[in-house]
Amino acid sequence: MKRSYSLVSRLLIIVYFSAFAIRGYSQADTIEIDSDTGRVQRRIVITGVGDLMFGTSFPSSNYLPPDDDPVLLLKSLTDSLSSSDITFGNLEGSFLDNGDPAKKCRDTSICYLFRMPEKYVSALVAGGFDIISLANNHFGDFGLASRIRTMEILDSTGIHYAGPVECPWSVFIRDSLIYGFCAFAPNAGTVNINDTAKAGAIVRFLSDTCDIVIVSFHGGAEGAEFQSVPKNVEVFCGENRGDVHDFAHRMIDNGADVVFGHGPHVTRAIEVYKERFISYSLGNFCTYGRFNLAGPNGIAPVARITVDTSGRLISGRIIPVYQLWEGGVRYDSSKSVIKKIQELMDLDFPDAVIAVSDNGNIYYK
Numbered sequence: 001m002k003r004s005y006s007l008v009s010r011l012l013i014i015v016y017f018s019a020f021a022i023r024g025y026s027q028a029d030t031i032e033i034d035s036d037t038g039r040v041q042r043r044i045v046i047t048g049v050g051d052l053m054f055g056t057s058f059p060s061s062n063y064l065p066p067d068d069d070p071v072l073l074l075k076s077l078t079d080s081l082s083s084s085d086i087t088f089g090n091l092e093g094s095f096l097d098n099g100d101p102a103k104k105c106r107d108t109s110i111c112y113l114f115r116m117p118e119k120y121v122s123a124l125v126a127g128g129f130d131i132i133s134l135a136n137n138h139f140g141d142f143g144l145a146s147r148i149r150t151m152e153i154l155d156s157t158g159i160h161y162a163g164p165v166e167c168p169w170s171v172f173i174r175d176s177l178i179y180g181f182c183a184f185a186p187n188a189g190t191v192n193i194n195d196t197a198k199a200g201a202i203v204r205f206l207s208d209t210c211d212i213v214i215v216s217f218h219g220g221a222e223g224a225e226f227q228s229v230p231k232n233v234e235v236f237c238g239e240n241r242g243d244v245h246d247f248a249h250r251m252i253d254n255g256a257d258v259v260f261g262h263g264p265h266v267t268r269a270i271e272v273y274k275e276r277f278i279s280y281s282l283g284n285f286c287t288y289g290r291f292n293l294a295g296p297n298g299i300a301p302v303a304r305i306t307v308d309t310s311g312r313l314i315s316g317r318i319i320p321v322y323q324l325w326e327g328g329v330r331y332d333s334s335k336s337v338i339k340k341i342q343e344l345m346d347l348d349f350p351d352a353v354i355a356v357s358d359n360g361n362i363y364y365k
Contacts, residue, residue, distance in 0.1 A: 041308045044177070044212065047084040048260040048303045050267075050282030053092040053138075054123050055289050058101065058115040059108035063289035065327050070116075070123035073286050073328045077302070080319060082128025084304065086179065089285065090133040090218065090262040091161075094146035095121055095153050102143030112290055113141040121153050123286075131170065133216040135163025135185035135193075136263065147189070163190050163216070168202055171210060177309060180206030185218035185263070186241055193219050193242040200254040207255025212311050215256040218263040219244045220281060224296050227266050227340075229280050229348045244280055252276045257311025260303070266296045267337055269344035270303070270362070272354045275312040279303050283337075285321070286329045293323050299337040300329075305362065313354075316362030335360065 054070035056063045065073055074081070081087050093114030105111035124132065132154060140147060147164060154161050160170040163183030168191045170181045182202050184193040193199065206213045219242035220226060221234045231245040241263065248259045252273050259278040261268065268281035283300035284291055291297070300323075305316035318341060320332040338360045345352055355365050 041310070043306050043308060043314060044086070045084045046086045046088070046212075046214070046258055046305050046307060047081060048088045048258075048279060048282055048305075049081070049285040050090060050262045050300050051092045051136075051265065051284050051287050051291075052089045052124075052132075053114050053287045053289075053291065054116055054120045056093065056114045057097075057117055058113055058142075059105075064117070065288050068117075070120045070288075071126045073288055074123055074127050075328070076330050077319075077321065078126050078128070080302065080304075082126075084128070085174065086130045086212075086214070087128050088131045088133070088181075088214065088216065088260055089124075089127075089129055090136060090216065090260075090282075091124075091139070091150075092136055092287065093138045094140075094142060094150040096142050096146040096149050099142045099145055101141060102146075103141060112138075114138045114290070115142050115146065118149070118153055121157055121159075124154075124159055125157055129159055130174070131179075131181045131214065132159055132161045133163050133183040133218065133260075133262070134161050134167075135183035135187070135190040135216065136218040137185070137187040139164065140187070140189045163218075165189055165191060169206060171206070177212060178210040180210035180213045181216070182206060182213075183216040183218070184247075186239060187218070190218075193217050193244075193247060194240055196247060196250050199247070200250055203251050203254040203256050211309055212258070212307070213256050214258045214260070215248075215251045216260045216262070217242070217244060217247060219247065219261065220264045220268070222264050222266075224266055224294075226264050227268060227296060227344060229268055229344075231348075248278045248280070249273055252278070257307060258305070265291070267299065267301055267340055267344070269348045270318075270341060270354070270356070271345075271349050271352060272313055272364075277303075277305050277307070277313045277316065284323065287323065288327045293325065296340065298323050299332060299340065301337045301341060313362075318356060318360035318362065320360060
């Protein structure tokens with residue numbers, strides 16, 4: 001459950017409310033007083049995207065983007081991403097200029113290990129990313145050195161992260177709100193998605209401490225054959241990838257406000273459970289060089305949601321994007337991923353309390 005507020009806390013709320021006038025918030029900002037709790041409520045925009053991999057110098061620099069500039073890959077969407085209060089993505093790989101793989105790779109034509117140049121963090125900064133998941137199967141491709149170096153680089157930019165066993169969660173303050181972020185995966189060196197008791201304990205701790213709790217998971221089988229949420233344990237290539245439906249619901253039961261999923265490399269349905277938003281897979285957002293982008297693998301949603309200060313979903317929007325074969329993510333005027341999400345919601349959650357319009361607006365039925 002969320003924090004209870006003492007007299008001191010209520011006095012701080014008064015100061016917080018006064019700060020709106022001091023900072024000159026526009027009339028577009030919605031400020032309300034919750035009649036049940038007496039808390040100041042305002043609207044917060046949180047944007048989530050899926051997998052990010054800006055090119056790899058392994059096994060060859062030929063897998064780096066044109067002009068050695070990853071910012072160009074995001075150029076058409078940086079304004080949309082950076083205008084949110086909080087922007088999230090999953091970093092598939094690590095930042096490291098030099099180093100040998102920690103995994104065996106006999107045939108580099110079919111072995112996918114990702115090592116992004118350290119300066120490529122500039123793409124995350126340009127995109128306005130605030131929180132990054134490092135809980136996935138590629139963060140450890142180049143061993144402990146790359147894990148440590150990536151966290152050092154993110155620390156230097158002020159981008160918060162979670163998911164490695166070294167950093168299960170992050171807590172930070174933004175515009176007088178306390179945010180908690182945690183991330184889970186079935187992979188070695190990450191906080192285990194399949195240990196739901198431990199995951200739940202982490203989320204409860206954050207919920208008791210923070211105003212808004214955002215949970216990320218890397219789970220589910222991969223590829224175009226696995227776009228549906230099966231509502232049971234998914235095993236892929238002999239690995240238990242979790243029961244993502246059960247996991248997402250359990251995390252919300254423990255106090256999560258937003259759940260962003262990734263891992264299948266395709267888009268999956270969205271859902272609202274107990275007034276909290278869930279995306280079961282945000283797909284491949286910006287993945288240069290070594291990703292399959294055919295068919296459903298090449299389209300993805302930018303999930304832009306609005307919540308109140310208790311974490312309840314107010315509204316949202318799906319911004320449809322696709323990736324060019326030559327590299328880069330673009331707005332998709334054909335709105336392919338919106339149609340895909342509508343189709344998957346009808347299939348997986350026919351009794352859903354939300355719907356998605358043809359223009360991508362997320363609304364309560």
